Amino acid sequence: MSEQVLFQKSFQIKGNDFASAGEASVQIKNILKEVGFDSSVIRRVAVASYEAEMNVVMYGGGGKVTLRVNPEDVILIVEDKGPGIPDVTKAMQEGYSTATDEMREMGFGAGMGLPNIKRNSDELKIDTAAGKGTRLEIHIKRAVNNG
Amino acid sequence: MKLATIKELIQARALTDSVDFDMEVSYIKASDLMSDVLSSSRRGDILVTGLVNAQTVRTAEVVDLGAIVYVRGKVPSEETIKLAENRGFPLLATDLSMFEVCGILYSHLK
Secondary structure, three states: OOOOEEEEEEEEEEEEOOOOHHHHHHHHHHHHHOOOOOHHHHHHHHHHHHHHHHHHHHHHHHEEEEEEEOEEEEEEEEEEEEOOOOOHHHHHHOOOOOOOOHHOOOOOOOOEEEEEEHOOHHHHHHHEEEOOOEEEEEEOOOOOOOO | EEEEHHHHHHEEEEEEOOOOOOOOOOOOOEEEOOHHHHHHHOOEEEEEOOOHHHEEEEEEEHHOOOOOEEEEOOOOOOHHHHHHHHOOOOOOOOOOOHHHHHHHHHHHHH
């Protein structure tokens, strides 16, 4: 069954541009807010998107994030052509980091990025290869789970 | 507690014009780590931080914080203040240290 896409928009992310890092995620948040999504869903999408965007800025050397909305989910596809994640299992552990001092001075790079993305998503696919880059696919359910 | 009371208690000044001092504040988040703020803050929280870069304002926007208080006399760049101003987001600054601000606010909010 092909996926029905209700909305899709991509945003370019510049590598190492800390002045505008996070802008794409703020725009994504504002789009979902205008459409009237539940605030808890918007928050999960915005946090996951922002952490992923910071990773693309800090490690990925630039890339893009695509917001896709289908009847069931909000999907974020975050792609870069950076060095890839050498050890995904380690990168998923809270506190594990390969960040530089400059990244830490920005308030990031404490080994919380991927764990924060995972925590805010219902499904997370990571496709990464050394020297080829990283692609994250983050699925967040539109229906609010009150259970 | 109103933001006006907080401002007085920690001898803060407003860095942006758009400050609603009647805003009710229930929770304070003190951190220099934006990933922590992203993972554990609530809507409307006041962020107390020693970081002064643009990421503080973007983080605040992403999780709908109420305001940011910068400590130890540090203030963000003109561009960062303008970014907050354009989005109607309130910024304050105090010469007190992070420890002093947290101590004062903790004793009054408890």
